[in-house]
């Protein structure tokens with residue numbers, strides 16, 4: 386899927402072309418003036434521009450160098466009402482893909498768009514993906530490969546990146562990959578976990594503060610925005626950013642200027658923002674908990690990391706990789722893996738994703754001291770119990786259907802409620818097992834602290850006294 390910007394004052398034409406492009410699976414944005422077109426082109430990353438020559442506020446052809454100079458260097462197809470050989474020559478010289486005269490034949494324009502996107506795919510995606518530094522990223526599932534392509538695309542721009550995905554899917558790892566592959570790789574990579582910083586401190590952590598700005602501010606401190614100058618600021622769990630700070634931060638994103646708490650002078654910082662969240666920011670916008678304009682800025686470039694259960698081929702490679710890493714770390718001989726062990730890993734749903742998988746392998750290696758081969762019994766008990774319950778329920782459901790009983794469909798719980806029930810049971814067992822110790826619960830389950838709290842809240846599970 387490509388992102389295409391149409392700049393033409395003919396509203397009907399835009400609508401027609403957009404409709405066609407949507408059926409081909411592309412995302413489109415339309416602008417009807419040159420200034421709106423430029424604003425859109427600089428505000429997001431486009432693969433392709435369809436650019437009219439005569440626009441109400443200027444010539445698209447004359448502005449072509451500006452469009453080509455945006456960080457992401459989109460391909461450009463010029464569309465014109467009046468064919469002009471000089472204009473066509475100029476357009477091609479500046480690097481336009483083609484120069485097409487109106488009236489547009491839908492067949493021709495679609496063909497040109499497809500060709501231009503194929504060319505771009507070769508140029509921008511395949512090559513960087515091959516050269517991509519992906520230190521520490523393991524896996525070759527097609528879904529993961531697509532994420533790596535997005536990393537390659539994001540790395541060559543300066544636009545903010547929004548990385549979404551469940552807890553433990555590798556959002557921070559991918560954020561580092563974007564940084565390491567960008568021109569800022571030699572600059573700092575500064576992390577702010579918005580979920581763990583108390584609300585009162587977020588402002589001074591981000592913007593810095595002057596000595597005496599508030600009780601406890603015993604000396605002047607630089608904020609993370611300044612520390613990220615010439616580098617990347619990674620805001621983890623960005624959905625937890627308090628609303629007043631969202632507003633102030635949006636201004637920083639737009640103007641690259643900010644004022645430390647208690648300061649009188651504005652400072653500047655040239656940082657690139659990468660934000661991550663496991664929450665649904667669109668829903669938060671609807672609920673008034675997250676600013677729409679901030680979300681719009683953040684998602685100029687978006688990467689969605691699929692949960693581990695949706696990329697089963699990666700489970701085995703990840704498991705083997707981490708068995709190797711952890712055996713080396715503990716100075717033990719490399720352990721073998723029984724087929725049942727691998728099957729158990731494949732069957733499990735991994736709510737804590739890769740982090741949970743690493744913890745399970747860690748636990749298995751510790752439990753298998755004196756054994757050369759890993760068996761399911763070495764895996765965390767809570768995980769095996771959870772799996773067993775899943776299997777028993779699945780078998781029971783299959784038995785019911787095999788016996789051909791007249792069970793009504795409505796008597797079977799929905800998949801969602803069944804998974805929720807299992808999750809609730811798992812969390813209750815977990816909290817009992819770790820005696821309410823949150824740190825231990827995170828370690829065993831592979832959930833992040835915020836992920837665990839959110840789930841405990843969802844199921845109203847109290848920590849045992």
Ligand SMILES: Nc1ncnc2c1ncn2[C@@H]1O[C@H](COP(=O)(O)OP(=O)(O)OP(=O)(O)O)[C@@H](O)[C@H]1O
Pocket residue numbers: 521522523524550551552553554555556557558559621661663703739740743832833836
């Ligand atoms: N594809 C992968 N290859 C190797 N290791 C991975 C991969 N994905 C995640 N990991 C490892 O899993 C652990 C969790 O990853 P990370 O902290 O990046 O997840 P996250 O999505 O940011 O989690 P959270 O939302 O809970 O903060 C880390 O140890 C990371 O190195």
